[in-house]
Amino acid sequence: MAEKKPGLLERLLGGGQKPLAPETPPPLPPVDVPPAPAEVIAEHALAGPPEATVDYIEEVEAEVEEETEPPPAPAPLPERKQGWFQRLASGLKRSSDQLSGGIASVFTKKKLDEAMLEELEDLLIQSDFGLEMAAIVAGQLRRDRFDRDITADEVRAVLAGEVRKVLEPVAKPLVIGPGIRPFVILTVGVNGSGKTTTIGKLSSLLRAQGKKVMLAAGDTFRAAAIEQLQVWGERTGAPVVTGPAGSDASGLVFEAVTRAREEGADVLIIDTAGRLHNRDELMSELEKIIRVIKKVDATAPHATLLTLDATTGQNALNQVEIFGKRAGVTGLVMTKLDGTARGGILVAIAQKFGLPVHFIGVGEGVDNIETFAAADFAAAIAGKH
Template structure:
């Protein structure tokens, strides 16, 4: 008859139900061989000074505890190698494996030598060092960096043409072609080449001198159109209608302008007149929350003219100083959409015959010569009173602003060279001319 072994309690029995047998008072307080966790004495309480005084030790399983740790008895105490250090072909270690210290434990870190645990805790709990904010860039620096692609294109042409060459007919013709390719327009290009040839024909001229003349002539063209947007405070609300093609940046420009007006102490209201796009309505609401301006909006597909009329009524009742009205982007060659824009203007005039007091056409600088037709058609449909040029930092065709000024003479109120609020600033002819020519600003 087989010998019956006493049942050994399982892990869950020992964990939840089985209690350890009481130890006789005379028995030493040492763990029994093969005993479970309940046979181990409670670890003594260790203070911060004890942690610093004695380095930690590593406990290695002895052969007696092999069964408890589920290690085969024949392998207990064997020099086992980690799997990742074995050679997959021969099974030998690829490099010597350091032995585990069983007596003194690992050496303390040199950078912790002589420190107590309290010192370490204090160091970890200390606040991180203050990070110095990046220096803010001035408008001139942002403008020159934004106009770098346009100015580099012109600078390369000028430098290549006027390095060790005389100012002859061939050189002037090549320069004129380069200026036209930079979208400055034919009249401006001819004006610049005539200014260069005056008194300098058949003479050597440095690229720096050509850039200075280029900046001067561009400034002459732009100076008459560099007018800031003036808010007439006798008109409450002062209504600004924003128009432009798809993707020109109307909604973003409205948000930036509203923040600037709020900074001047003006009470601002926004009207989400782009009822074709739900995203435009939500975007304007976000700007309104950011700058603290109420936003009048309707559901997608609502009548934009009716919304503009309601916005005028509410702005008048609330004592609003500036009402900014967004409109849906529309291509200038779509007659039906342009007629709808004219309807918005007519409905506004029924409430206030002087409204809108400013109609700003937002132009994307990357479209180049296409901006000329945009100005022409939007001016007829909505009576554009001023221009805002955006995305000058994303194109080498920034010279189109010069061509627009020469052809239409409309005021240029703002230019944008980035996504930030500070990247939209009032237009200054001299700064723009120096930036496009690649010369340093002068006082």
Template sequence: MSDKKPGFFQRLFGTQGAPLPAPTETPQKIPDSPAPPMPGPAPFAPEPPPAPVPADHPPPPGPPETTPDYIERIEDQFITPPAAVGEPAKPQGWFARLATGLRRSSDTLGTSITSVFTKRKLDAATLDELEDVLIQADLGVDTASAITETLRRDRFDKEISDADVRAVLAAEVEKVLDPVARPLVIDSAKKPFVILMIGVNGSGKTTTIGKLAQKFSREGRSIMLAAGDTFRAAAIEQLQVWGQRTGAPVIARPAGADASGLAFDAVTQATAENRDILIIDTAGRLQNREELMGELEKVIRVIKKVDPSAPHATLLTLDATTGQNALKQVEIFGQRAGVTGLVMTKLDGTARGGILVAIASRFGLPVHFIGVGEGVEDLEPFAASDFARAITGGAHP
């Protein structure tokens, strides 16, 4: 046995991990002078593979989206996206669009009601639980109490299902909304009929103006628009685009100009041109900003210097996603600007569509239009029965 001490590699890995002996190569005889290469084309060299992309590097952009949703967002809102090849266009009626837009609200409300009612007798505890569900759905305390009292009177201690509750709910909601579902009437004796659009930031005023301008233009009325949101250059440009689309002239000034002066000029010019309707945009402002509300009051005073009866309609746009905050907006704007009617927008983006019921119950202001999407056809006159059935998940009668 050899006394030679094993090397480090053998001590570390053992004999099985010992390095293999180097392979022996068979020597090849090299010719004294290599043969000259044959003339011909250079051999083809394959393209080297692309360099690997680091893990934190974003992938290169792929082809643009072609989904209908994407097309609808980027196409002109007045052009209907083409139907798929071989498929006829399937236009949706207004109730179908409304029900689709209110699906988040109706699903949330329906799930909550179903969790309360599972084919059992109606007792006091169940009624209390239902009332809590309706209040949490932003329907308002008064409406929630009216619904539970109706059930208490007609169905107490009787077996009841969630479908029965939905039917009562739809009837009570329609009862609250029916008195406020009033169309915006344009008095043709007043030329121009001045509409002042007001609301908080992001409530959809400028987009609503464009949609209204399109509707009025289709009715054959001559329209003028005034870009009174002089705080945002983007709002001025947006209204100018709507003016081009609807063929309506737009009175505009550079960003930062005095809004009340612009309103004065717009009413003066619309009167001189004998326009049917003048719609004045205003800057979005929070209802708790005293100085901004003061500016809005100044705009109204200046308009009255040209026409003491104007504005003939002051429409407050309400973003449905704000929920209970919309109640405060209606209260403050009503006190400071004399709101004559409401436009509820973005009902398709929230599960809190019930807030419209609470607003109607508390203030009783006319609800002229509601919006459930970005398209021109997604702003429609408000109908109480359609809204009540859509928000409770009912079918169209």
């Protein structure tokens, strides 16, 4: 007997994991996108999206290879769901282990001296906390404990306290504005940063809060991205506005905002193609998408979320700066913190830009999304469990 081939849901999400909702609605048919109004067509008539150019396709083909492959099969679910702090501590283990081990190796003497402080600063810089945070922690220890007995545990406690001070002002939940329907969320970021997966998790979270959610497959460059978002829509019970692969993203987004208004959606979440922040023509395309959204609702997008891959380290600082200027980023989602030992980059970003941090990702589970908590993060990364 021939082996049954896995279906689309199993191939894209790894199989073996039941949908989050008790009753998953039947797959929704693709939405045929009618032609956009004449004024929108006129704006885009001169050139197609830069993502469709041969040069761009060759440049990013390797970068999206991992994202175009179906996600790996998730690890077996534990018998009891872990609490958020346990999951956070587990996800930040690589970062906290490196810090704890480094601190333990530096503070081997009883009395704190200048050499130990210099080694601590180097360790924090190597963990991507940044020069400013390294200087703050070393300065605090120099003022309070210089030439006095000190332990590694006491150093970790000081580090956790200083990290918390920096993160508390930016730890803000994503607030869906009352009276705004639909509340339009635009997601942006570079290739492979986890936009589509973040959208799926956010859709699940909002649906669990009783909100009517609609998704828009604005990454028209990759057919796999459209299919992946459709699967998330099926899993979370959210209709997905799609168009043919390679079609104009601006026209698709225009249709999505229009439909969300007509159908009374509470929230519309728009996916966009991953784009290199240092490619001016691609950032211009993103600006065009925002202009088209405003043709339907002048106040939208109401939130523009930048997803950041923590494994990129210092490059994430450049992404925040450029996407902030070109796309008006209002909040951050830090992903893949469980894949790096340099989780301190989030602290450096918060210190430099002060943008709200709404969510962080430390796993692939559909429910693995929580409002960012500064105290929990500070304790977990410093190894103060």
